Amino acid sequence: MRAPRMSVPSFPPPEQYEMPPPSTFEEEESIEQTTLESSSMMAEEDMVPMSQHSTHSRKRKRGMAEMNVMSTTEQEHILYGDQLLDYFMTVGDAPEAAKVQPPVPPVNFQVDRPIDDQGNTALHWAAAMGDLEIVQDLLRRGANTQAISVHEETPLVRAVLFTNNFEKKTMPSLVNLLQDNLTFRDWSGATIFHHLAETTRSKGKWKSARYYCEVLLQKIRDTLPPQELDMLLSCQDSNGDTPALVAARNGNFRLTSLFLLHCRRSGELVNGKGDTAIAIMDQANAQRTVPHAPSSVTYVNERAENETLDVMETDKSLNLPPTSSPVTSAMASKIARLMDEAQRKLSIAYGNAKVGQQSAGDATTPQDLFEQLEKDRQALQKEKVSLLSQEDTNESFDIQMNRYKEIESRCASLIEQLHRKQLSDRFAIGAPKEQAPVSNEPVLPEELLQRLELVRRLVTAQEGRREAVRDLLQQK
Structure with missing residues (x-):
């Protein structure tokens, strides 16, 4: 079905495209009391400065002079974008809204063209709203899954900034459709896990962030090699922050622990301010003032x-009076x-701390x-016996250290043997086939200096090679 064309004068004035301010919602209104879409888009207190931006006046303000120079195709595209935004804002507000059908894209629809003033495409909005039907329809029309908005957000990054996919439990299906976004990094070096961790500035998004993180981790484990997951979780942005450090700084230590469970070394990476995720967690644990349960x-x-x-x-x-009766x-x-x-x-x-347990x-x-x-x-x-048994089964630190040094020494020896063989092969190739006759004439001083210079260069190259071997062992 084709969207009806409208003449230029039929467009409403720009003021009618303004969205209502977030004050129209009650401050104590819960997520269940609002719609799935509007609860995420309109909650201004949940906005984070890194990647989720204000949703006010998303529709473009267009004057009549601008509309007069637009072609019919451009007008149809803009009209469809406005209708799509209106659909996302109204669906779910009432029981009968579930019967409302989404707008149909016009003929020659430019699927990757932005529909708002932040450079978000229709796919960005459909992914953020958790509307899988529209996402699939846009993908069939050739939508670019890696389209970038003004704020360097892909559709999947846009989705983790809202709670709609958490409330609808559509995140696994959405990740399957947009799995090309999993390894994306923006201009500041932030991955999707950085954006996800940044949303935890709002405690209302802690549960959704953990849900999204578990889905993303499972998908990466199923589709990518293990080193890819390690690289994503240990990746540092332009500030030196890892996803674990961002979550720890926001106080969401459960999400931090989830990151560290899959990449322990990400908690030890230092950012530009000298902070680490593990140091922030240790500091928070030291400041805890919850009293211990009575058990002695x-x-x-x-x-x-x-x-x-x-x-x-x-x-x-x-302060009873002295004349009070017994x-x-x-x-x-x-x-x-x-x-x-x-x-x-x-x-x-x-x-x-353990509710219901007798003390x-x-x-x-x-x-x-x-x-x-x-x-x-x-x-x-029982706990003491269990801990002692675990200590007995584990090797001591000295044994593990000795085995590590032995393996390191064997590895260095193998690398030396490999290099020696490669150098011998090179010398054999470059050496002349017929050996020159031995001369009894004295060597000239110039030739001695040349040989000395060659020996020095050889020693320097050898030292550089050994240093490279040591660096290689440290990296492994």
């Missing part, structure tokens, strides 16, 4: 001492004890306390 008699005794002091302070804070005093003391008991249980519950502080009788302490002791004993 010492903690119970300390709590008991604090309880006594708290009760005394609570009794003093009541009944009033007893009631006030009972209330103080109840309040302190409630406060103690609340503190224990807050400090217990020594929950015991009400000496028998219960003894049983709980015995369980804790047995659990610690």
Whole structure:
């Protein structure tokens, strides 16, 4: 079906193309309360400066003079782009919106032509919205999967900046369609994992970022050699940041751990400011102030001492008049004890990291306390035995170091033998077939100096070769 042509005066004024500001959404509105598309496009607080940019006024402002000089094909293309953006903005707003059909591209549609003022093509938008039907239709029309926007974003990079594919669970299918984007690097050297990690500046995108990362890692493992994945995860941008470092700087240590699980050395690479992902994680762990769960008699005794002091302070804070009756005093003391008991249980519950697990502080009788302490002791004993068994199975550092040096020495010896053979073959090729007769005449000083210069050059070349061998061993 062909989109209807419209004459020049039928175009609405530019102001009607403006999108509503994000203030039209309620601040406390959840993702489930908004549409799948608008929740990602309109959330201004989720925008990140590196790659996801403001979505306001995406449609181009066109004056009447500009429209008059446009050809019919250009007008149809612009009209289709506006209709496609309107479709993405409205679909999902109401139950009946699911029946709305997407606009049909015009005849002679230029599939790779941008449809907004940021250089995004129709494929960029379809990928970001998670609309697989439109993505497949555009690919059948010859859309370039590696088209670049003004902000150096491919369609797949554009997709990870929004949560639509996470909410629709369409990321695996989209990656299969756009797998040519997996190894893309922009002008600053950032990979798709850099852009993905940068989105975690917004905590609302932590889950989607982890989901996208798992899908991308699985696809790369299935289609590319292992060294390709290692190169992508250890790749540093113009600031020296790796994806793991970007995620750690944003506080998303679960995503950082996922990166380090597949490429440990990426956590040790230093950026321009001297930071590493592992150093940021260690610093964050050192600053943690969450109290440990009560699991020892010492903690119970300390709590008991604090309880006594708290009760005394609570009794003093009541400031009962000296003429109060014994009944009033007893009631006030009972209330103080109840309040302190409630406060103690609340503190224990807050400090217990394992919710639902009984601890020594929950015991009400000496028998219960003894049983709980015995369980804790047995659990610690099992953990100790497990750790000792793991330590026994692993070789010591000295043994591993000696084996490494032995392998390194063998490798160096093999390289030396290979070089010696190659040099011997070269000498054999370059040597004259008939040996010149030995002369008893004295060698001239000029010839001696020439031989000395050749010997020096040979020694220098030999030293350079040995240095290259050492560098090669270090790289391996």
